[in-house]
Amino acid sequence: MRFMDRDYDVIVIGSGAAGLAAAVAAADAGASVLVCEGDTRVGGSSRLSGGHFYAAGTSVQQEVGVEDTADAMFEHYMTLNQWLVDPAVVRKYCDLSAPTFEWLKNLGVNFPKEGVYPSGVGSTPRGHQPEGSGEEVVNVLDGHRSHKGVELVLNARVTGLITDDDGRVTGIEIGEDRATCGAVILATGGFGANPDMIEKYYPQAAAxxxxxxxxxxxxxxxxxxTLGESVGAVVDGHDRGLLLVTPGFSHDLEVILPPWLILVNKEGRRFTNESAPYTVLGGLIQHEGGAAWAVFDERARAAAKPSPVSQAYWVADVLQQKADEGRICRADTLEALAGQLGVNGQGLTGTIEKYNTDVAAGSDSSFFKQGTLTTITEPPFYGVEVRPAIVCWTGTGVRVNADTCVVNESERAIPGLFAAGETIGNLHGDRYIGGGGSFGPCIVFGKLAGENAARYAKSLNT
Ligand SMILES: Cc1cc2nc3c(=O)[nH]c(=O)nc-3n(C[C@H](O)[C@H](O)[C@H](O)COP(=O)(O)OP(=O)(O)OC[C@H]3O[C@@H](n4cnc5c(N)ncnc54)[C@H](O)[C@@H]3O)c2cc1C
Structure with missing residues (x-):
């Protein structure tokens, strides 16, 4: 029997990748679905995203001859994070990554074989770059949402959850308005735009x-x-997220450092291969106290040309301009530069002497940096502080079980409440698995939440 007083089987809050995947999957499972979106258009951060999908065992990997499995992905994920992640949730992501990837592909997102690449610190190519980036993924999913007759309300920021006497979530509030349902899916994304939450949940970023x-x-x-906590959800994943490295003087996004500079710590010593993947570079700088200094010479500056990965500010004229403005330190000797930067002078001169010897010998014997290495010999010398300070996504969120049910302190599922996407807090560890490691699970758990919420809501009808 159907409860006629219920407006929808499933209400999805948020229309990013997770919310739209949930809506499409719930509709496919036969549920009546409403999507509430606080913004004036669908897509959230997903629309701005590269939309890369980290997955193992896909047809596109096979096309390029990559043998890969969910088991291998799980082992890598767990090892990279020293097992300090929720194995059941990680396992579910790994197991469902390929089937969900194929589902998205079948919906019409094109993943060309040229877009398969090793997107993390491992050598297995698991990153899948879609044609048209995250925007195209959003458009494809939203097209299916609309085609399946799933209602969407824009400018509709959900302000509260409705529960019955047993604590079961039975609807949502948007100010004075209410809508009732069998299940709610939280797919509201992260909290990167909320400074108070950054302060509370992401101290590394706040610092x-x-x-x-x-x-x-x-x-x-x-x-x-906020909505989850209002009905007893546990918040998990404290101080986790992805911080990208910036010299502070630009709001352009350049994810990869050019090979012609070196990074030193407060002691003036190198501590990493400067070409380390962005997935770990922020953490390495964090380990050095949250700041490092990029050092290079006049020859490197003058030769710094735009490249596919570096176009905005690691280029000759911008570096010159920033040095003239005093945003980059410049000095005729390394000792004087060290003084300006506030790093140990003996450390810096010794480090550069060794680096120059290595470059002359043709290899970076300490950190194995690849690419064209250049000596740092020609004054003036330049130095600029860099920090992992660009918030890409946030990792704190509501805790879910492997079936996407939001859980309370007793690890019990809160009846009628599901979650997916950046709003869940027990998937990511201290280290980001690689490009596609946030967007991929948004689709995986979005689809799963849609299916499970639809099943749950329908079970109430009998
Ligand atoms: C520029 C950029 C590039 C990125 N590139 C990649 C990449 O290539 N690979 C990768 O893995 N990750 C990437 N990420 C991260 C990844 O894209 C995001 O983590 C992911 O898209 C989040 O999806 P989501 O559906 O959880 O949230 P979102 O896409 O942010 O959607 C959440 C939606 O919920 C709405 N909402 C919030 N609160 C409410 C409310 N109360 N009521 C109604 N609606 C609400 C928001 O307005 C928003 O539209 C990138 C992020 C950015 C910003």
């Missing part, structure tokens, strides 16, 4: 002060956490 900026959408206010 970067006014260097910090967020590249995602304004809708990332952490509402999933």
């Amino acid at each position: 970067t002060g006014d260097w910090r900026w967020y590249i995602g959408s304004e809708g990332a206010q952490g509402d999933g956490i």
